[in-house]
Amino acid sequence: MSVVAASEVLNPLSSGWFLENSWLIPIIPAVGFALIIFFGKRLPMKGSEIGVISMVASLGMSAGSAYQWIQRVGSAAEGQFVEPVIRTWNWWQIGGVNLTIGQSIDGLAVTILVVVAFISTLVQLYSIEYLHGDRRYTHFFAALTLFSAGMLAMVIAEDMILFILGWEIMGLCSFMLIGHWWEEGANSRAALKAFFTVRTGDMGLLVGVAILYFASNEWTTENLGVSGFSIHGISAWALSGEPNSTVILMASIALFIAAIGKSGQFPLHTWLPDAMAGPTPVSSLLHSSTMVVAGVFLVARLYPVFFEGFDILGAGGNLIMVIGAITIVIAAALAFVQADIKKVLAYSTVSQLGYMMLGLGAGAWLPAVFHIFTHAFFKACLFLGAGSISHSASHHSFDMRKDMGGLRKYMPITFTTWVISTLALCGVFPFSGFFSKDEIIDNVGNNGYTMFMVIGLVGAFLTAAYMTRATYLTFFGEARGAAAGQHETEHASDHGHDDHGHDDHGHDAHDGHGPRESGPLITIPLMILAVLALSSGFLNATPFGKSWEKLKDWVEPRAAVVMEVHASGPGESRIRAEEGHHSSPCGSETPKEGVCFAPQLEHAKFKWSKALLSLAIVFAGIALSWLLSVALYTKKNAKLVGLTSRNKVLGAGYRLLANKYYLDALYEQVIVRSVAGPISRAAYWFNQNILDGVLHGVSRTTRSVSSWTYRNIDQRVVDEAVNASGRATKGAGGVVQPVQSGKVSQYGALLFAAASVVALVLVIVNT
Amino acid sequence: MVAQNIGFGIIALMMVVGALRVVTTTNVVHAALWLVVVLSGGAAQYVLLGAEFIAITQVLVYVGAVMVLFLFGIMLTRTRIGREGGLNNPHWKWGIPVALLTLAATVLTLVSSFGGEKLPEDAAPISTQAVSDQIFGPYLLPFWALSFVLLAAVIGAIVLARKD
Amino acid sequence: MLVNQFLILAAILFAIGVYGVVARRNAVLVLMSIELILNAVNLNLVAFAMRNGSADGHTFALYVIAVAAAEVGVGLGLVLLIFRNRRTIALDELSEMKG
Structure with missing residues (x-):
């Protein structure tokens, strides 16, 4: 369905080859996956080159789409609704239901496409060196490429069916990649746990999509000419004032359960830290920056449904906000008691996903999407940094307490990129996290949810504190364990090692020298990501005025009433947007003479006073944590060391955290x-x-x-008779005895051969 | 019709190659995966033949459930994954003439009886409703029998596989 | 489309299945070959349903799928039992029926 603007206020929207053919973006890695599976092992680089090439091609296509989307937005008038570029194909026809499959490209899709393709490319490059010599190197790249195909397909999906397909492919790839080194029991257990926990949530996705289909199909077919699986159809239906509030609430709850499972929100967050058993590039790509935001993406994509279902912007908060807020705090608290650097980052991811959910729940759609964008860069950088440390400095150990410390001298590049990303994560001006996270907190407060804003600030404090602790333990203080050059193998089995499957590489490569900087294939992605962690925030830098809010223009769908006239056939719709941008009725009342595709949202005015308050909180967290870390880990202050085992209250708190709130x-x-x-x-x-x-x-x-x-x-009657006949048969039986071998396959061969011979004879006789 | 014939050819080739790999590969897990190719190809052929419901059932039951059973069977009856020898009988060569003989007999019969007969091109598709009318109408008795077969299979599988 | 193209494809699959049943030693692989045979039969049934325009073929194809599922269940149960008792599922080592 194409909509052409016919009113004089409106400009025709520009389009282009990349936008029209965005459906190729997931197809490229899907083909790449097939090629790797079938030919990968015979290629000079064992299939990794196909993975990298397909991702680079996808990245190029995504960048092209993004460029043309920006042009398309530029060609629209102020306040005009920018139609997504929709193309659909008939896919399956059964029982009168016509299922379509297709692409729907809008600002949100373009943003996530670029992020996913970009991070995937870097992670593939990084993996070439990181997994060098691995036993299942080719399979690793195949799964990584298939994952990208799934995620990209989900992002461009026009209908919920393709969405579910991509979603499930990601779940499968996540399972395969977490369990990449399945020989070790802990890894396969983690893979199973992740799979089953996410599946628990996935039931919600199926139920939610089914509810939406049956509730909306009639309305969408009548008004828009699309089925009840179409995402933009569902969006328009949700805002049409048509749906029954109970039905849409049930659908939202079901879909939100899916989002909880996939995005590791409380109470289904337990799988995500365990998923760190996978290789570090996998943690970096799937479990920090891309796959886990699928749940957030689901909420952002079907935002009108959640908007109506949960009464977002209504008084008193809603389920999304409550879950998001709980997740922020409990995950940040858990990050304090971890010794494994990847687990600190994992809990940090959970907590940041909580921020995104909180933002979406509070009506801060754009800041949440922006946080997906910035978070992807700095969290991927942190994970790859952790991988770089374990790869080159700590003999594949991730234990900060035992095997790290003082590494800043040996790994200057890793250290610098790590610090930049940490500052971005903490939200220090002018790093990217400041612009996105602060905006979420700001908007939450602006929309009247003061209590949740306070929780957000507490979360910011905790984030700053645990990241300072991790940085201190890793890069400052004295070198310990493997970082000090000791080659210990006796504790090789009790924490997250990354060296399984390295046949000719692994430990041997590090023998005889201490920590050093990693190779260029590892450090170059780190540097690129660090530059982006520093600069990506300026895409939507609210503090500097309206002209800096680029992303808001490009990505946020404009809430205008779009008029659809289907009696005169498709292509003759008229768009009515004379009403100003801020007076659009979308989301607040039933739109007259048309449909809405996005609810009207408010944006908080930026105030330096609020920003300075949150910056002060962040610096307080950093300073306090730094002082405590120095006292605890370097000076070994007698008052502090072992405090948890002496003080009952603190001890109970520590045990609660160490046991992850006993949720497992x-x-x-x-x-x-x-x-x-x-x-x-x-x-x-x-x-x-x-x-x-x-x-x-x-x-x-x-x-x-x-x-x-x-x-x-x-005994009396039969035996005699049998004995007599038996003697007679025995002689005859001796002749055919070899046939009775007792072997089933021989019987089978004889049976089929005899049947065929008889059949052949009959055929010949009859013709 | 040309497009359908091309589709048939590609899928048929895929199925035959897959089937050959199932019976020749030296890795049991690969055999199971090639079987997936054959079974999915079968589903595609059903779609070509206008039997969507059978195709979906095929995917759900065969490609989904039966394959999982096979993989569990492989997992529980082996100690190592990868290539292994001794998957064939010592007298496996006897299989070739037997199979060729069977093939010759069937193909001869088919060619002589159906020659160049064409499928009706404009046949009304058989709806799922018609199939269900058949199952719960004239073929109800086999359906009952089948229910008992499934019940017996469930109990039998439990009795066979339980530990005691 | 010819009737025969489907029937001959089914015949080829059937013959490959027969080869598998005869040649394979591993019981799980024999069960897989039986699945090939059953699928060949199903293809025939559906092809004839299209030729005759009747739903009978579809009905029986469904029955065959159900029976095949039951067969795999019981078959693998047997294989498991044999494996548990003898630590092998090589069919040529099971010759209790030897005369």
């Missing part, structure tokens, strides 16, 4: 056991009492009957 225990011990226990006991009881009883009864009867028969008939 709750899931595995209580829930799984209470569900599985009764079922297995019931099955056992049925087995023991009923099946066995029947069997025993039958066998007792049979035995008494048969023993009588044996004594009276068999």
